Amino acid sequence: MSSCIHHFLVVFLVFVCFILDPVDAADGPAQKFLLSCGNQKGGADADGRKWEGDAKFLVKADRSREAKADMQDSSLPSEIPFMSARIFNAETSYKFAINGSNRHFLRLYFYPSSYPNVNISNSYFALNVGETTLLNNFSAALTATALSQAYIVKEYALAPSDLNDLTVTFKPSDKYSGSFAFVNGIEVIETPEMFDDNTGMVGFSGDSGVTIEATKASMETMYRLNVGGQFIPPTNDSAGLMRSWYDDTAYILGASSGVTNAANTTIDVGNGTAPLAVYSTARTMGPDPNVNKNYNLTWVFQVDANFTYLLRFHFCDYLDQKVNQRVFEIFINNQTALDTMDIIGLAGSAGSPMKKDFAILVKDNKGDNEIWVALHPNVSVKPEFYDAMLNGLEIFKLGDSKKNLAGPNPKISDMMQKQIDHNTKDFGSKKSYKSAIIGGAAGGAAAFGIAAGLIFVINNRKRKYPGQDSVSSWLPVYGHSHTASKSTMSGRSHGSTNISSDAACNCRYFSLAEIKQATKHFDESHVIGVGGFGKVYRGVVDGNMKVAIKRSNPSSEQGVNEFQTEIEMLSKLRHRHLVSLIGYCEEDNEMALVYDFMGKGTLREHLYKNNKITLTWKQRLEICIGAARGLHYLHTGAKYTIIHRDVKTTNILLDDKWVAKVSDFGLSKTGPNMNQGHVSTVVKGSFGYLDPEYFRRQQLTEKSDVYSFGVVLFEVLCARPALNPSLPKEQVSLADHALRSAKNGTLEDMIDPHLKGKISAECFKKYAETAEKCLADHGTDRPSMGDVLWNLEFALQLESNLENPKPASNKRSIDLTDHNSIMAMHRNTLSLGSEDIDGSEDSEVFSQIVNQKGR
Numbered sequence: 001m002s003s004c005i006h007h008f009l010v011v012f013l014v015f016v017c018f019i020l021d022p023v024d025a026a027d028g029p030a031q032k033f034l035l036s037c038g039n040q041k042g043g044a045d046a047d048g049r050k051w052e053g054d055a056k057f058l059v060k061a062d063r064s065r066e067a068k069a070d071m072q073d074s075s076l077p078s079e080i081p082f083m084s085a086r087i088f089n090a091e092t093s094y095k096f097a098i099n100g101s102n103r104h105f106l107r108l109y110f111y112p113s114s115y116p117n118v119n120i121s122n123s124y125f126a127l128n129v130g131e132t133t134l135l136n137n138f139s140a141a142l143t144a145t146a147l148s149q150a151y152i153v154k155e156y157a158l159a160p161s162d163l164n165d166l167t168v169t170f171k172p173s174d175k176y177s178g179s180f181a182f183v184n185g186i187e188v189i190e191t192p193e194m195f196d197d198n199t200g201m202v203g204f205s206g207d208s209g210v211t212i213e214a215t216k217a218s219m220e221t222m223y224r225l226n227v228g229g230q231f232i233p234p235t236n237d238s239a240g241l242m243r244s245w246y247d248d249t250a251y252i253l254g255a256s257s258g259v260t261n262a263a264n265t266t267i268d269v270g271n272g273t274a275p276l277a278v279y280s281t282a283r284t285m286g287p288d289p290n291v292n293k294n295y296n297l298t299w300v301f302q303v304d305a306n307f308t309y310l311l312r313f314h315f316c317d318y319l320d321q322k323v324n325q326r327v328f329e330i331f332i333n334n335q336t337a338l339d340t341m342d343i344i345g346l347a348g349s350a351g352s353p354m355k356k357d358f359a360i361l362v363k364d365n366k367g368d369n370e371i372w373v374a375l376h377p378n379v380s381v382k383p384e385f386y387d388a389m390l391n392g393l394e395i396f397k398l399g400d401s402k403k404n405l406a407g408p409n410p411k412i413s414d415m416m417q418k419q420i421d422h423n424t425k426d427f428g429s430k431k432s433y434k435s436a437i438i439g440g441a442a443g444g445a446a447a448f449g450i451a452a453g454l455i456f457v458i459n460n461r462k463r464k465y466p467g468q469d470s471v472s473s474w475l476p477v478y479g480h481s482h483t484a485s486k487s488t489m490s491g492r493s494h495g496s497t498n499i500s501s502d503a504a505c506n507c508r509y510f511s512l513a514e515i516k517q518a519t520k521h522f523d524e525s526h527v528i529g530v531g532g533f534g535k536v537y538r539g540v541v542d543g544n545m546k547v548a549i550k551r552s553n554p555s556s557e558q559g560v561n562e563f564q565t566e567i568e569m570l571s572k573l574r575h576r577h578l579v580s581l582i583g584y585c586e587e588d589n590e591m592a593l594v595y596d597f598m599g600k601g602t603l604r605e606h607l608y609k610n611n612k613i614t615l616t617w618k619q620r621l622e623i624c625i626g627a628a629r630g631l632h633y634l635h636t637g638a639k640y641t642i643i644h645r646d647v648k649t650t651n652i653l654l655d656d657k658w659v660a661k662v663s664d665f666g667l668s669k670t671g672p673n674m675n676q677g678h679v680s681t682v683v684k685g686s687f688g689y690l691d692p693e694y695f696r697r698q699q700l701t702e703k704s705d706v707y708s709f710g711v712v713l714f715e716v717l718c719a720r721p722a723l724n725p726s727l728p729k730e731q732v733s734l735a736d737h738a739l740r741s742a743k744n745g746t747l748e749d750m751i752d753p754h755l756k757g758k759i760s761a762e763c764f765k766k767y768a769e770t771a772e773k774c775l776a777d778h779g780t781d782r783p784s785m786g787d788v789l790w791n792l793e794f795a796l797q798l799e800s801n802l803e804n805p806k807p808a809s810n811k812r813s814i815d816l817t818d819h820n821s822i823m824a825m826h827r828n829t830l831s832l833g834s835e836d837i838d839g840s841e842d843s844e845v846f847s848q849i850v851n852q853k854g855r
C-alpha cells in the first residue's frame, strides 16, 4: 500500500469490512463452525469472517440465556463475537456433528465484562469436551485482570475420537453460590492430524528414548510465535486453520535478542505446517562469531506446572546453501534436546521448511514455572558460521493421565483483588458501567485500540508485572495481542487506598489539606489544563516547590483505575526525561496526583502555537534527543517494556531549563461514552501519529512509538501539525507529505521558515534520514528508539562541529573520524547509565521523595 494514502485508506477499509458482504478467506475443505453466542443474528468480525447464532447447537437451551455486554472495551477487535454472551446457570452442552476421526481446533472467546443481572466476578466454571477437562473452576475475569486484557481466547487441539459428536459442556462451579458460566464465541475447525507418535521426551535420548503418542493427545495451545517476524492474523494462516501467530520479541531473555531477517529467495511451503510468512522470517544470533560463541539465544515462557508440553520448532534455512554451514544445539530447560541441529541437513535442501518436535515435563517449581528454550552454535562440529536460527515456535500443553488440561487461575495481587471487589460492590449501579464505556459503536473503530495509555508487554526477562506477585503470562498466544483498557473494570473509590505497598514506598503521600493549600482550594485560576482524568492545577508545596496536580474529577466514576495505574507505574519509573510523579493523595473521595511542574509547557506550543519564542535548531535537536532518551528508557530500561502509545508533541513537556520530559504514560485516556454515540473524537485523538502497521497486526510494539516519534521529528522540523485538514489533500498528513517530499527531494521546502538556512546540510541529512526511517511502513524496518537516539546525537554533533569547531565543554567531545569514539558514544547512549536516571537537576525532586513528610 502506498504510504501516501495509508492512513486514510486503512480507516476506510476498516469500515468497508462492515459494509460489504465479507468474503470468507478461509474457504477450505475443512468443516468449521463459528458461533456468536447469545446473538442469533450472527454477523462478521473484523477479519470479515461470518459468525452464526448458537441456539441451534444447544442441547437444552432453556438452561441458559442471552446477554449483551454493558460496555465495549476499546481493545475489542470487533463487536462479533464479544459483545453478546450466553450465560449458563446450570450445566449445558453444545453439540456439533463432526467427523470424529479427525483432530479439531476448538477456540473459545471470553469477554469478562459486565452483563445485566450477573456479576462477572462470580463466574467460575468447568468446561469439558467428552471426557477431557479443558477448564476447571475457571474465572475469565481473574485471568483477564491478571493479563490486563479485556478479553481472552483459548485454543485447544482436540484429539480424534470414536464419536461423531463434539459435545462441549459448560458447568458452573458448585463451590460458589450464584456462580455461572458464560461464553461469547465458539469456533470449531477440523484439521488434518498434525502431530506424530514418536515425539521424543527431552532428557531421555538414545535407545532408552521415551516418546509420547501425540496423535492421541488433546492439547491446549500456549504460545504460537512467528519468530523474527510479525503478527499473522487468522485470515492469513495456511490451510484455513485460522491460527494467530504472534511476534516473539516479548519472550526473549535479556538484551541479546539476536537479529531478525527475512528471506529473499522463494520458499516452497510444500507440506509445511506453518504459513509461508513464518518460514520467510527468522531470528539468528548475529554477525559476530565470537559474540555468538558466548551467549545463548534464549526465550522464556510461563506455563502451568505438572504438565507435559510439546514444543514444535519451525525451521527454514534460506540464508545458507549447504550442510554444515550453520549447526547449533537446542536446549530446553537446561537439557540438551538436540546437539546438532543442521536445518539444511535435516530438511534436505536450502529453503525447505521443516519442523522438529520435543516434549518436556515441567515440574512444580514454587510457582516459577517456565520453559526456557535456548540455541547455541555447536562449535565442535566446526560449522562455517557460528550461528543459530529459528523461524517459528509453538508450545502445546498436553492433557495429563486424567485427561485434564485445566490449570489454576492466575494469582493476582491484593491490589487487583481490591479492584475486583470494587466492581463487585458497584454491581447494580448501572450508571458506573455506562460511564466506563469506551470505544464506540463501530466495531472496526474499536479495533484501533485508540484509548491511549500504556501497555506492558510482560517481558520474561523482566518477569514481574507491576503490583503482581506471581504472574502469568502463561496465557497463550493471546497474551500480548491486545491491551485492555484500564477502564474495563471501573469502580469508584470509596476512600480506601488500593496502592500496593511497593508503590506507596516509592511515592510520597500528600494529605488533602496539603493539596488544597497548594492549589488554593482548587482555585480555577490555578487550572493549567484539562485531561481525561480531570483538571490539572499548578500549585506550590513545601513553601517553594512548584508542582502540577492532576485532580480526579470528583464526579468521574472511572478515575480509580487510571489513578492506580499511574501510581503503580510512575512510582517505579525514574528518569531525567520522564515527568516525575512526586506523590499522590487519596482522601475523602478525592484523588490527586502530584507531578514535577514543567515550566515551559508542551513542545507543541513552542513550535506553532503561541510561538512567542522560536526555538533554535540546536534547541530543537536537544529536545528531541531528550524525548528519545525518555522513550528509549520506557522501552528498554524499566523493569518491563512499556509502550507509550500516545507519543506526540503535546506529551513532550519542557521544564524551566528546556529539558524535555515525556509525559502522560500512565493514564488510559477514555473516550466519549457510548450513550453519546460518537467515536470520531477518539479516532482523531492522535490520529496523525498512528502507526499504520498497528491496524494490520493488531499488535502494538515499541515500533509503534518509533513511528509516532518520527512524526514528532518532522513536526519539529516543519513546525506544522501532524494533521492539518485545512491544507490541500496531499498535504493533510504530515507523515505522508514528508515521506513523499523526501522521496522527491523537496523536503527542504517544508522546513520551518524560521530554520531556513540555519541547519547544516549534513545535520539535516542525518536528521531527515532518521525521521524517514521511523516512518517505515513495517515496524521491523524502523530503527529502535536506541538507534534513533544515537542518530540524533550524531546529527547534533554534526551541527555542533559546524557551529563551534571546539565543542562546548558540557558536551561530550567526540572526534567523528574516530570510529572507536563513535562506538563509545553509542554505548553510552544505550547504556542508560546512572547519570541518566539520577540526573543532577532532579535531585531536588529526589530529595522530596526521600523525605517522605506526609507519611
Ligand SMILES: *[C@@H]1O[C@H](CO)[C@@H](O)[C@H](O)[C@H]1NC(C)=O
Pocket: 270, 271
Ligand atoms: C507431503 O505430503 C504428501 C502427501 O501426504 C506425501 O506423499 C509427501 O511425501 C510429503 N512430502 C514431504 C516432503 O514430506
Ligand SMILES: *[C@@H]1O[C@H](CO)[C@@H](O)[C@H](O)[C@H]1NC(C)=O
Pocket: 305, 306, 364
Ligand atoms: C504438582 O504436583 C506436586 C506433586 O504431586 C504437587 O505437590 C503440587 O502441588 C502440584 N503443583 C501444582 C501447581 O498443581
Ligand SMILES: *[C@@H]1O[C@H](CO)[C@@H](O)[C@H](O)[C@H]1NC(C)=O
Pocket: 293, 294, 295, 296, 331, 333, 334, 335, 374, 376
Ligand atoms: C547455554 O545453555 C546451556 C543449557 O542451559 C548451558 O549449559 C550453557 O552453559 C549455556 N551457554 C552459554 C554460553 O550461556
Ligand SMILES: *[C@@H]1O[C@H](CO)[C@@H](O)[C@H](O)[C@H]1NC(C)=O
Pocket: 329, 339, 340, 378, 379, 380, 381
Ligand atoms: C556438538 O555436536 C557433537 C557431534 O554431534 C556432539 O558430540 C557434541 O556434544 C555437541 N555439543 C557440543 C557442546 O559440542
